[in-house]
């Protein structure tokens with residue numbers, strides 16, 4: 001994995017996602033999701049849409065047995081990085097499986113806990129994915145899943161600066177990130193898949209980073225506009241990053257960037 005001084009990985013990829021988003025925000029979110037699911041020693045855990053695997057690694061620490069944890073994702077590059085980061089963390093026994101969440105080649109009733117952090121909103125077949133989560137859980141098994149509720153200040157700052165520079169609508173595809181922020185729709189998806197005790201809470205997760213320019217550089221590199229940005233002249237690239245950081249002036253504290261994002265977390269039982 002690239003070290004922090006190499007944060008200028010402008011062309012993105014899973015390493016940048018891990019360095020940027022996982023360290024600034026998703027790592028703490030993973031702790032909270034695993035707590036919401038009540039993962040305890042000996043639990044068999046499935047992490048769906050695992051990305052670089054932070055939820056799976058966190059669950060493996062709580063369950064005490066990495067071999068009881070499986071991560072799945074549709075993106076082979078994410079899984080390759082997930083396996084590497086898990087090995088670096090001493091959790092090489094976590095299993096990684098490349099598949100669509102709506103068609104997982106896993107047995108029925110196999111897991112105590114299913115987790116899905118910020119993944120469902122990207123899935124084309126959401127009812128199919130929820131049905132699969134229910135199928136692979138044992139009766140009484142627990143689900144904990146999170147989605148962003150609304151566009152966060154970071155997304156708004158990106159839209160203001162990048163749409164102005166590259167043209168209106170440039171960042172429109174990113175709206176998928178918070179496209180499933182409707183509590184009723186989440187209830188319907190879970191209850192339609194047969195889950196019971198469905199409970200949704202709203203809270204705020206912070207993205208925190210001591211070096212806002214480094215964070216925004218990484219966040220851009222992990223975005224769909226990474227290639228376009230990376231092709232800009234150095235000075236132009238730096239100017240846009242500074243403009244985005246300036247848009248986020250209200251979201252700093254004495255420790256650096258502290259940008260909030262509203263998050264819906266759903267827990268349920270099979």
Ligand SMILES: C[S@@+](CC[C@H](N)C(=O)[O-])C[C@H]1O[C@@H](n2cnc3c(N)ncnc32)[C@H](O)[C@@H]1O
Nearest residue numbers: 026049050051073074075100101117119122123
């Ligand atoms: C924002 S990332 C979240 C990754 C990870 N859960 C985390 O918290 O860091 C969304 C992930 O969903 C995955 N994904 C999108 N569509 C999927 C699908 N249909 N089936 C499985 N994974 C999917 C992407 O490949 C990506 O890794």
